[in-house]
Amino acid sequence: MAQAKSKSSVKVKVQKFGTALSGMIMPNIGAIIAWGLTAAFFMWPSGWFPNKNINNLVQPMLRYLLPLLIGYTGGRMVDDERGAVAGAIGTLGVIVGTTQPMFLGAMIMGPLSAWVLKKIDNAFQDKIKSGFEMIYNNFSLGILGMIAAIFAYFIIGPVMAVGSYWAGVGVNAIIKVHLLPLANIIIEPAKVLFLNNAIGNGILVPLGIQQAAQAGKSVLFLMESNPGPGLGILIAFWLFGKGRSKSSAPGAAIIEFLGGVHEIYFPYVLMKPSLILAAIGGGVTGTFLFTLLGGGLKAAASPGSIIAILIVSAKDAYLGNIIGVLGAAIVSFLIAAVIIKNDKSTGDDLADKQAQMQAMKAESKGQSMPEAEDAHESVQSYANVKKVIFACDAGMGSSAMGASLLRDKFKKAGIKWPVTNTAVRNLRDEPGLLVITQEELADRALQKTPHAMHVSVGNFLSSPKYDTIVASFKALTQVEEKPKPKPAEEKKLGSIEGIDFGKVKEVDFIRHDQHVGTATMATSLFNDAMKKAGKTTPVKAVRINELDDDASHLVIVTPAANKNLAVRYSNIQTLVVNDLLKDKKLAEAIQNLH
Structure with a gap:
């Protein structure tokens, strides 16, 4: 049992x-494609329509734009905007320090720079006196960025x-022999275990860009993205499968x-694990x-x-690419x-087979099926759901x-x-x-x-659980007729009357809410007014x-910032003011706070 749990933990960590x-790569795929298309169409003299002027864009995009975007994205994954800027500055040091495209260097320096900045912020940010937040934020980021670069x-x-x-030399040597x-043999099973994006975008794409920069094209881009193996397996199910697997193929x-x-x-491969041989055969071919x-x-x-x-194929590679995809499909199909x-199975429903397989996998690990899996059977369990997110x-x-x-099922049902x-990481x-995800990503x-x-x-x-979810929501709307509040009982959004001051344990101003006054100045002035009134509720920017996301936070914002706040939170209390520094509602709020 311990060994099974260890393996599961290792798999989650690898994922x-x-x-x-x-x-770091996925959000920037569009930029990578932009570079590839620019090179394919206009590179001098090998492009489809060679142009010396447009060709001047190719190298700067490759050397500066793409690594900086990757470093910026990597930093943002660690510490939002401050981390993103730190990641970009650190990445620039790698770019200037070598003549090679620094994609792998960007994937290191982006997160590393942001991580160091986050640790520094955690150590010092709470110790900064009111009114000095901006000078700390700007100079801590600037100094750290300089050191990182x-x-x-x-x-x-x-x-x-x-x-x-040496990585490029190794890849070229492997290709030559x-x-x-x-x-x-490794890539195809890893894909089915939902490591396809990790392998394709995390490893093969950075190496492929480097090879394409030198040779004008790269076969590494095709190793994970080849649709041939999957196509062959699905056609085989279409022609020889049974039950739902045949009809859905x-x-x-x-x-x-x-x-x-x-x-x-x-899921088709997971249903019949021996089909991984077909995927491997197709991928190798x-x-x-x-x-x-x-x-x-x-x-x-x-x-x-x-x-x-076909869109991003090299000019001289169309025949090889088409034959490679078709060959992979034929071998995997056979x-x-x-x-x-x-x-010899009876051809049960595909979803039933997947549920049975998941139960067997859980049992083999010494685990019971997650409570979340049973929860969808109970109508009442949906009573508190306000939002549904699919995560892959x-x-x-x-x-x-x-x-x-x-969403279409909800619309038809009037829900x-x-x-x-979104991505699981987000x-x-x-x-x-309510989070709906694939079984392999449930942990x-x-x-x-x-x-x-x-x-x-x-x-x-293709899951019958969608119909269960829709039916449960529909049952709730029919059974629970919530009485509408009388006009006198309705809360006035953003007003003093609509705030439960008894629950407030902290007053917050949102940084960068600078439509009228700054959050830093507003925090300082509001804090001073609180002290003069003998109030002890902490005030923070x-x-x-x-x-x-709970009612203990009273957030004071301008109308524009309140729109962004409403997208992220549903339970915090807000006081909407037109002027962060002078609005009369501020004094009323102070009187009601403790």
């Missing part, structure tokens, strides 16, 4: 690390230059091949054909759609067909499609709760939250949002993401 890597220039830059050089296809094949959402075929026929892309194909692959035709590894493709599907999607614990989602209600599904696009 977290991989997600952190891909999280110098450190990166002299230490990280040279080390990463050597590492990147045709051993690169063996990497798919054609639609899934279209989404996987044209839409590029590879996650849609993972595809990569072998790519390398043999000179295939490669100018930039990352994200999502892994055949359409995206292997999958043999496995499926010899399968990247926060795009499959979760967006699942959210769209449930008005919001349904959104989940935030808050009251009234991570539960760690991020322990107080939320959780429902895990095998396939975002905080960032908008630093609040706990």
Whole structure:
């Protein structure tokens, strides 16, 4: 049992690390594609439409823009805007310290710079006297950024230059002896365990950009994004499968091949684990054909759609890319067909098979099924839900499609709760939250949002649990007719009458709320007025993401800032004023505070 738990913990940790890597790349895929298309179309003299003037954009985008965006994103993942700026400054030191594109260096210096800044803030920010917050914030960031850039220039830059050089040499050597296809023996099973974004965007894309910068294209972009293996497996289910797996396979094949959402075929493989051999066979075949026929892309194909692959294919690589994808699909289809035709199962519903498999996996780990899994059977358990979030590894493709599907079901049923999607890493614990995620990511989602209600599904696009969720919400709206408050009892939003001062334990001003006056000055003046009135409630200037969502916080904001606040929080109390420094409501609030 202990060993099983250890393995599960290791898997979650690996997923977290991989997600952190891909999280720096995924938001910037558009910029990477912009660079790739610019190079493919206008690079002098090898582009489709070579242009010397436009060609001047290619190298600055590669050397400065992309690493800075990656470093900025990595810093923001650690410490929001301050961390993002620190990450970008630190990354610049790596860029200037070497002549090579510094994507891996950016993935180190971005989070590292932000982490150091966060530790410094945790140690000193609470000790800063009122009125000196801005000078601390600006100079702490400036001094730390300077030190990080110098450190990166002299230490990280040279080390990463050597590492990147030898990594490139190693990849080229592996390609020359045709051993690169063996990497798919690891890549394909890892994809099915929801490490696809970690491997593709966290590892292969940075290495691929570096290779493409030197050779004009890279086969590394195709190793994880090749839709061929998934297409072959889904066609095999379509022709030889049984039950729901057979009927759902054609639609899934279209989404996987044209839409590029590879996650849609993972449940089919998980349902019959021997099909991983088909995925491996297809992946190895595809990569072998790519390398043999000179295939490669100018930039990352994200999502892994055949359409995206054709758009960013190198000028001389179209034949190799098309044959590689088709070859992968044919081999995976042949292997999958043999496995499926010899399968003796009764062809039960796909979702039932996935639920059965999940229970067996949980039992093998010495665990019971999570309480969250049973919760969806109870109508009453939905009484406190105010928002539904679909969470997948990247926060795009499959979760967006699942959210769209449930949103449509809600609309038809007359249910008005919001349904959104995000990456697991961006989940935030808050009251009234229902999190729907894939079974393999359920542990991570539960760690991020322990107080939320959780429902895990095998396939975002095909789960009977959606109908249970809709029925439960519908039953609540029919059974619980909440009496409407009388006009005299309604709270006036942003007014003194609408605030329960007995619950207030802290007064907060939001930093950067500078429409009329600054939060720093407003905090200082309000604090002085509180002391003169003999009031003891603490007054603080905080960032908008630093609040706990409960009624103990009274947040004083301008109308514009209140809109941003309302998106993030539902339980805090707000006092909306037109002037942070002089509004008459401030004096009224002081009289009511303790």
